[in-house]
Amino acid sequence: MRTVIVFFAGNERGGAAAHITTHARTVARSEKRHHYHFVSLGDGPLTASVVSTSVKSVVIAAGAVGGMRQLKQYLRTIHNPLLHAHGPRLNILAALAAKQVNVPWTSTIHSHPYFDFMGSRLKSRIYPRLNIWSLQKAIGLFVVQSALADALPVKTVLDVPNAIDLPALQEPREAYATQLKERLQLPLSTRFIGMAARFDPVKNIDVLIRAIAKLTSDDTHLLLAGDGPERQTLEALVSQLGLQDRVHFLGFLTDMPAFYAALDVHVLPSKSEGTPFSMLEAGHYGVVNVGSDIPSLRELLRDGEAGPVVPVGDVESLAQRLDELSQNETLRQRYVQNFHTQVLPHFAPEKMLEAYERGYTVLEEDILRSGRY
Known part of the structure; x- marks a missing residue:
């Protein structure tokens, strides 16, 4: 099995952050934990959540230039890696880094790529296009909701459910x-x-x-x-x-x-x-x-x-x-x-991990057929 490098922004919040944290917790409890490395771009609350699960984790520079340089260096130290990004900005960095070190990469799509960055007129015109460009370079993509597949520019689209791993309430x-x-x-x-x-x-x-x-x-x-x-x-x-x-x-x-x-x-x-x-x-x-x-x-x-x-x-x-x-x-x-x-x-968290594992198997077949790596 390839080593999966889960690449995320340390300051991420919201649903994507909960997804990544649940993924890390479930990996930490599984027999496959040694096949996963979690790489955080910069520090932040999500970094702390992932580190607390005891999975293998690394923090790299927060900036785009320094972060991509360190990501490439890290990928070169891993035998048989598969880079797995989360989020539009991380997809762009992953596509560039993966091409330069010749490793396959994928991403989990948490929201419609054309509706990201709607809060900024300039960003909404630039980033979605860059994101779609980067997604075209992926070996395949995961989606948390099957309806998102229609917006994606790749042939292999794999479903992975969100999952919850929540503490019980201490009071009524x-x-x-x-x-x-x-x-x-x-x-x-x-x-x-x-x-x-x-x-x-x-x-x-x-x-x-x-x-x-x-x-x-x-x-x-x-x-x-x-x-x-x-x-x-x-x-x-x-x-x-x-x-x-x-x-x-x-x-x-x-x-x-x-x-x-x-x-x-x-x-x-x-x-x-x-x-x-x-x-x-x-x-x-x-x-x-x-x-x-x-x-x-x-x-x-x-x-x-x-x-x-x-x-x-x-x-x-x-x-x-x-x-x-x-x-x-x-x-x-x-x-x-x-x-x-x-x-x-x-x-259930186990269903999320099972879906990822099945998806990685499908992507490995695509990797072998492509002959690119």
Whole structure:
């Protein structure tokens, strides 16, 4: 078996970071652990998470030039490597480095490549094109959601499920909700709708904020965990709608289980998604999910059986669903039960590792047929 060099950005956050951390934890528990090296471009919270799993890990320079130079040096020290990148910027570096040292490479695609970098007009014109160019050089690609395959410029596309490997709550969910209400100085009767995401146009957070303004109950508040280029725009929208007392920007959080446990409803109104960890985590901790009606979320929520789906960008429909769910605990629990029985069993960590191992076997056949390495 080749040595798999998992290449990622040390400061990565969100779903891709959770995917990589779960992969590292599962590798650390497996018999194949000696066939994996995890290489971090720069240091950061994801680096710390991966290092804590005890897998073989290396940190290289954060800059593009120094990072690529050190990556090439590292690849030359490994017998029979397969470089496996995560993320658009890392794909570009991986394609360049792999070509110069003549090693095969692959990537896991976590989101639609044409919807990345929507928060910047300049970056959205340059980086997606560079990313697609780099992906054309890969021996094959993994996708966390099969619908992403249509956007990829390679013949070999392999499915790999996201997976969750989460700690149990130390207290009942009600305790976390109470703690957060006290911290925000809100009445104990307050209900929480929440979303954890990067603040990017593809996430449609503005749609969720507008839906909050249309709720019939004033004691339902919105919690937004995360940050990003859209923050100032979203804060301005909150002020414009007079929602300053009902929309709370919490920033990046380190204790995500406590965040999800405090919610009554979790929402993801995105224009595009892979298989979002936020929904898996929220559902795992007993929170009902609401998603936009896009292929990946409709599939994850089992066509509405494991959580409602609403038309993309439809503020009125979203507000109606949130009103209904926030006031009906029986309905919420029915969706949560369906999510636990119909969805979560498909996202065990071992299934992720098995899918990667099968995929590497397929890629090895492509490598041998190509005669390039």
